[in-house]
Amino acid sequence: MAFVIFLIPCFVVGTDIAFSCQNAEDFVGASSPGDIIIGGLFAVHSEMLHPEEDPIKPVIQNCAGFEIQVFLQTLAMIHAIETINNSTLLSGVTLGYEIYDTCAEVTKAMASALRFLSKFNSSEDAVEFKCNYSDYIPRVKAVIGASYSEVSMAVSRLLALQLIPQVSPASSAEILSDKIRFPSFFRTIPSDFHQTRAMTHLICESGWNWIGVIATDDDNGRFALESFGVQAMANNVCIAFKEMLPAYLSDSTFHTKVDQAIEKIVKEKRVNVIVVFMRQFHVLKLFKKAIERNVNKIWIASDNWSAAVKISTIPNIRQLGTVVGFGFKNGDISSFQEFLRNLHKKPTENNKFLREYMMLLSVCAHLEFHDFQTCIANQSQDNLLENDGSKPQIWRDDFLNANVEPGFIHSTMLAVYAIAHAIKGQCKDRDCKDPSAFTPWELLEELKRVVVIDGDKEVKFDSNGDMSTSYDVLLWKEIDGHMEITTMAEYNAEKGGFIFEDEEKKKDFLALKKVQSTCSQPCSPGQVKKVTESPHTCCYECIYCPENHYSNQTDMDYCYRCNNKTYWAPVNSSTCYRKTIYFLAWTDWFAIFLLLLSAFGVVLVLSICVIFTKNLDTPVVKASGGLTVCYIILFSHFLIFLSTVFFIDIPTEFKCKTRQALFGISFTLCISCILIKSLKILLAFSFDPKLQNFLKCMYKPIPTVVTCTGIQVIICTFWLIFRTPFVNQNFSIPRAIILECNEGSIVAFGIMLGYIAALAFICFIFAFKGRKLPENYNEAKFITFGMLIYFIAWIVFIPVYATTFGKYLPAVEIIVVLISNYGILCCTFLPKCYIIIYKQETNTKSAFLKMVYTYSSKSAGSVAVSQASLDSKSSSFRATITDSCKTEIDSVNGNCHFQVPGQSLIKGKVLSKNAARTMVRKRVSSI
Numbered sequence: 001m002a003f004v005i006f007l008i009p010c011f012v013v014g015t016d017i018a019f020s021c022q023n024a025e026d027f028v029g030a031s032s033p034g035d036i037i038i039g040g041l042f043a044v045h046s047e048m049l050h051p052e053e054d055p056i057k058p059v060i061q062n063c064a065g066f067e068i069q070v071f072l073q074t075l076a077m078i079h080a081i082e083t084i085n086n087s088t089l090l091s092g093v094t095l096g097y098e099i100y101d102t103c104a105e106v107t108k109a110m111a112s113a114l115r116f117l118s119k120f121n122s123s124e125d126a127v128e129f130k131c132n133y134s135d136y137i138p139r140v141k142a143v144i145g146a147s148y149s150e151v152s153m154a155v156s157r158l159l160a161l162q163l164i165p166q167v168s169p170a171s172s173a174e175i176l177s178d179k180i181r182f183p184s185f186f187r188t189i190p191s192d193f194h195q196t197r198a199m200t201h202l203i204c205e206s207g208w209n210w211i212g213v214i215a216t217d218d219d220n221g222r223f224a225l226e227s228f229g230v231q232a233m234a235n236n237v238c239i240a241f242k243e244m245l246p247a248y249l250s251d252s253t254f255h256t257k258v259d260q261a262i263e264k265i266v267k268e269k270r271v272n273v274i275v276v277f278m279r280q281f282h283v284l285k286l287f288k289k290a291i292e293r294n295v296n297k298i299w300i301a302s303d304n305w306s307a308a309v310k311i312s313t314i315p316n317i318r319q320l321g322t323v324v325g326f327g328f329k330n331g332d333i334s335s336f337q338e339f340l341r342n343l344h345k346k347p348t349e350n351n352k353f354l355r356e357y358m359m360l361l362s363v364c365a366h367l368e369f370h371d372f373q374t375c376i377a378n379q380s381q382d383n384l385l386e387n388d389g390s391k392p393q394i395w396r397d398d399f400l401n402a403n404v405e406p407g408f409i410h411s412t413m414l415a416v417y418a419i420a421h422a423i424k425g426q427c428k429d430r431d432c433k434d435p436s437a438f439t440p441w442e443l444l445e446e447l448k449r450v451v452v453i454d455g456d457k458e459v460k461f462d463s464n465g466d467m468s469t470s471y472d473v474l475l476w477k478e479i480d481g482h483m484e485i486t487t488m489a490e491y492n493a494e495k496g497g498f499i500f501e502d503e504e505k506k507k508d509f510l511a512l513k514k515v516q517s518t519c520s521q522p523c524s525p526g527q528v529k530k531v532t533e534s535p536h537t538c539c540y541e542c543i544y545c546p547e548n549h550y551s552n553q554t555d556m557d558y559c560y561r562c563n564n565k566t567y568w569a570p571v572n573s574s575t576c577y578r579k580t581i582y583f584l585a586w587t588d589w590f591a592i593f594l595l596l597l598s599a600f601g602v603v604l605v606l607s608i609c610v611i612f613t614k615n616l617d618t619p620v621v622k623a624s625g626g627l628t629v630c631y632i633i634l635f636s637h638f639l640i641f642l643s644t645v646f647f648i649d650i651p652t653e654f655k656c657k658t659r660q661a662l663f664g665i666s667f668t669l670c671i672s673c674i675l676i677k678s679l680k681i682l683l684a685f686s687f688d689p690k691l692q693n694f695l696k697c698m699y700k701p702i703p704t705v706v707t708c709t710g711i712q713v714i715i716c717t718f719w720l721i722f723r724t725p726f727v728n729q730n731f732s733i734p735r736a737i738i739l740e741c742n743e744g745s746i747v748a749f750g751i752m753l754g755y756i757a758a759l760a761f762i763c764f765i766f767a768f769k770g771r772k773l774p775e776n777y778n779e780a781k782f783i784t785f786g787m788l789i790y791f792i793a794w795i796v797f798i799p800v801y802a803t804t805f806g807k808y809l810p811a812v813e814i815i816v817v818l819i820s821n822y823g824i825l826c827c828t829f830l831p832k833c834y835i836i837i838y839k840q841e842t843n844t845k846s847a848f849l850k851m852v853y854t855y856s857s858k859s860a861g862s863v864a865v866s867q868a869s870l871d872s873k874s875s876s877f878r879a880t881i882t883d884s885c886k887t888e889i890d891s892v893n894g895n896c897h898f899q900v901p902g903q904s905l906i907k908g909k910v911l912s913k914n915a916a917r918t919m920v921r922k923r924v925s926s927i
Contacts, residue, residue, distance in 0.1 A: 030351040034096025041145030043104040063103035080416035149173030149220035163441035169411035177464035186465040194493040196228040210519040215277040218247035224277040238538035272517035301325025323476035328407030422447040525574030544572040582807040601641040639666035647810040656725040656741035668712035678766035719748035782827040789823030
């Protein structure tokens with residue numbers, strides 16, 4: 001069972017309305033018969049009149065504000081259909097059309113859509129209510145339109161009842177891509193998603209982030225504003241203000257809202273870029289008011305008005321500033337322009353729009369271009385009917401061509417051709433002269449697959465029903481005193497980038513960047529944004545990046561930290577700098593000084609070696625322990641001087657491991673040899689039997705040197721194996737890296753130095769006890785003094801080394817090594833060299849024996865008295881010292897002696913003066 005609704009679109013006939021429809025056919029704007037009828041919905045008029053009457057009656061009123069640009073779109077649809085009918089595309093099947101004027105009103109568009117839904121060949125235009133429209137044949141097979149997204153949304157929901165395909169050449173709202181809510185909607189233009197993304201891209205490329213937005217308070221404006229807001233937020237663009245204007249000019253608050261919007265623009269001094277999502281007649285009103293207030297901004301135009309000639313020809317439009325916008329990509333419309341040139345020859349009986357335009361020409365043709373446009377826009381259908389026939393018919397070819405917006409014309413023709421190709425697919429195996437050959441929903445499925453040749457490329461609808469075409473970036477540019485709409489670039493919607501044809505157009509694009517539209521001054525590299533109390537992230541203060549942080553771009557939200565410890569950055573830095581690497585280089589003046597000292601030490605060692613070699617058989621050299629011991633000591637000194645070289649220049653693993661081990665082992669070898677000499681001296685002059693026996697057991701020169709040095713070798717070996725020194729980067733200085741050797745183990749380093757110190761201390765004790773040798777040959781006291789220098793140097797070294805850092809830390813150790821090495825070397829060998837060179841008369845065997853004899857004579861009495869004094873504590877003794885003992889101390893036959901009751905001084909015998917003197921002489925000679 002089906003319910004039938006009878007449609008009379010005029011509802012109530014108003015007797016006081018001059019241009020009122022008397023029947024359904026009066027409602028059609030333009031029509032032509034055909035085998036297959038395509039409907040058209042275009043806002044040929046900008047508003048519908050609302051007479052002031054009470055009560056309000058359900059009457060569809062007349063319209064006002066003839067829109068030349070939309071009228072041209074209806075002509076483009078007619079031209080495309082006529083071209084297809086004259087071609088072989090549909091093989092004899094003709095297309096007809098019924099085009100209706102929506103007057104930019106949803107209500108009037110819905111009335112037209114209801115007629116589209118009426119059953120084919122129904123004399124009463126009845127729409128049947130059915131549960132299943134699969135076999136239902138409506139009046140039209142497809143619909144072109146509407147002009148505005150708000151109207152398309154309403155109409156699409158109604159057409160979706162029967163799945164009648166709707167292809168819009170102008171409705172760009174993103175929501176229309178939703179195939180669940182709008183399953184039968186298609187369009188030959190991109191959605192607003194791509195347009196708002198393109199706008200945001202332009203804004204970002206130009207360095208703007210503080211902008212204003214003005215939109216109409218309808219679905220199209222709100223959805224465009226929402227889409228733009230999402231894109232702007234994603235790209236750190238802030239919207240300083242949003243102004244919404246009433247969607248209909250008949251709204252009583254329209255002019256007040258326009259004044260408020262202009263006042264907001266004037267008040268916001270920092271906002272120099274305004275994005276406008278409005279219809280052409282809204283923009284016209286807004287700009288006229290802006291010119292009155294001397295507003296000068298950059299205006300970003302949406303596709304609705306970016307190519308509107310009637311706006312670009314407003315008097316003093318150049319005062320508004322720069323207009324840059326996005327228009328639909330145009331194609332070849334040369335055939336349509338030829339169609340316009342012959343338009344005056346076309347009959348007007350079935351085209352009320354053309355007839356109305358002819359009437360407008362009669363009324364306004366005498367005016368200048370812009371005034372002519374204004375005159376046309378201000379004429380209502382009622383006024384035209386009153387003047388019908390009172391004016392002569394005039395035709396102006398220039399006016400229509402001047403108002404052509406290629407993008408809209410191309411998209412309208414593309415929509416017709418898409419439907420035609422879909423019809424062709426349905427008519428392959430059907431007789432399409434019969435209107436019931438196929439249903440709209442079958443055509444809808446064919447339309448989803450259709451491919452249209454557009455120039456040199458193929459285009460088709462995507463899964464959302466959108467056609468992926470690009471945008472032209474349009475720039476309103478003054479040329480020869482006239483505002484021309486030029487194509488500045490192409491925006492690729494898929495790749496999201498601008499394509500410039502030549503450098504001149506790129507310069508126009510770069511010129512836009514000279515205008516600033518920011519809430520805050522941009523933060524330069526080295527600074528970051530600090531958000532203030534403002535709710536907008538674009539309003540901020542610029543603060544410097546702290547030390548070791550940087551920012552390398554403008555308006556960064558945070559500073560980057562220098563990525564590792566080898567880089568640094570000062571405050572307010574735009575980059576990180578590699579830290580300067582410091583080490584004790586060969587070219588450093590202090591290193592050169594220390595190297596010279598070491599080199600001098602080496603020369604000194606070699607000189608001493610030469611001197612001792614030339615004086616091999618002299619008493620002084622023999623008294624020094626012989627040439628072999630001297631060579632070993634001098635070689636160890638040479639190695640110590642050599643070890644200082646490893647403390648200089650870039651530290652390496654080899655240097656770090658070698659320098660301490662070489663120094664420790666060679667210094668231990670030196671001290672061990674000197675220790676043997678100290679033992680020998682103490683042994684020579686010790687007359688205590690117990691101590692003498694102990695020293696004789698200890699005095700093993702070769703085993704002692706090998707053992708002492710071997711222990712140090714073992715210490716160093718364990719150190720190098722288990723906690724080996726390594727190269728370390730010291731970052732304690734902010735802007736520098738100190739390359740140094742980390743000792744690996746402070747404990748091992750301390751053990752090595754402590755072991756040397758222990759040997760030096762033992763050596764010091766032994767040498768101190770033998771410090772009273774003959775003056776010219778007294779080596780013990782110089783050893784004592786050398787050990788004191790060593791102790792002082794290393795005692796001072798410990799706190800200095802612990803508190804010093806930087807590249808001169810190795811120099812501290814070099815200094816203490818040189819001091820201790822020079823001290824021991826000089827104290828050990830320089831006195832002997834002095835005797836060899838300057839006291840040659842004392843460096844003979846006779847002189848040496850005389851000195852020993854003299855010393856032994858003194859020592860004999862000293863030794864006897866000393867022993868007697870020790871024994872007197874335990875027993876009484878008696879000693880007789882003759883006068884000759886006092887006067888003949890050098891006499892060989894003297895009878896001075898000490899007699900100790902019960903025991904002798906040496907091995908139980910009485911020690912005479914001669915025996916004591918002989919014993920001392922032998923021991924002194926032995927050293």
